[in-house]
Amino acid sequence: MATQQQDTSTQRFVQFKLVLLGESAVGKSSIVHRFVKNTFDDARESTIGAAFLTQSITIPESQTTIKFEIWDTAGQERYKSLAPMYYRNANAALCVYDITSRNSFAKAQDWIKELKKQAPSEIVVALVGNKLDLEEAREVESDEVDEYISELQSDGFKILKAECSAKNGDGVVELFEEIGRALPVEEVLAANANRSRHGEAGGGGRRPGGVDLNRPQRAQAQSNSCC
Secondary structure, three states, X not given: OOOOOOOHHHOEEEEEEEEEEEOOOOOHHHHHHHHHHOOOOOOXXXXXXXXXXXXEEEEHHHXXXXXXXXXXXXXXXXXXXXXXXXXOOOOEEEEEEEOOOHHHHHHHHHHHHHXXXXXXXXXXXXXXXXXXXXXHHOOOOHHHHHHHHHHHHHOOOOEXXXXXXXXXXXXXXXXXXXXXXXXXXXXXHHHHHHHHHXXXXXXXXXXXXXEXXXXXXXXXXXXXXXX
């Protein structure tokens, strides 16, 4: 069967920093590993401190490839004070909860409060319910999440809602694609083009939005990781 080849002559490349936040054992690392490596490990150990991985997605309608720098943070209370160093200058954040745990949903709301106070105002946030494969044990109803999301949006806070299963992969890639579509790609590319016209180094800092990867760059090291 013939396959359509993508025209790469007009493809754009941009890089964004993304951080995962949430209570321990909600499956943050499992989501990342499903997205990056398409694997799942029931016996995955908890993350110590934070883990770093990268993965790229392509948004066909905008002919853009987005490379995510993913920081997977530890959920244990003793590591909570370290979180700001990871979401500082982040372009996107996933606040993850377990749909079978009301307590984890409450903790996710606490993380969102922290982001509202300390993260950049233009950060793209997604509230993500994991373990969709355990629907029969659900404690956090979708309508309840919708109501909470609506309250945040009415206050002008930009937030997306998603549910997924890291175990079987349902909704994981779609989650990152939705984040990619919400990120300010055009703004970043325009800013980088403006810097290039003025003779400044390409790429720039994390704000207002990311790094232009139209120039070849060395692959970044990835850490071992976690849960």
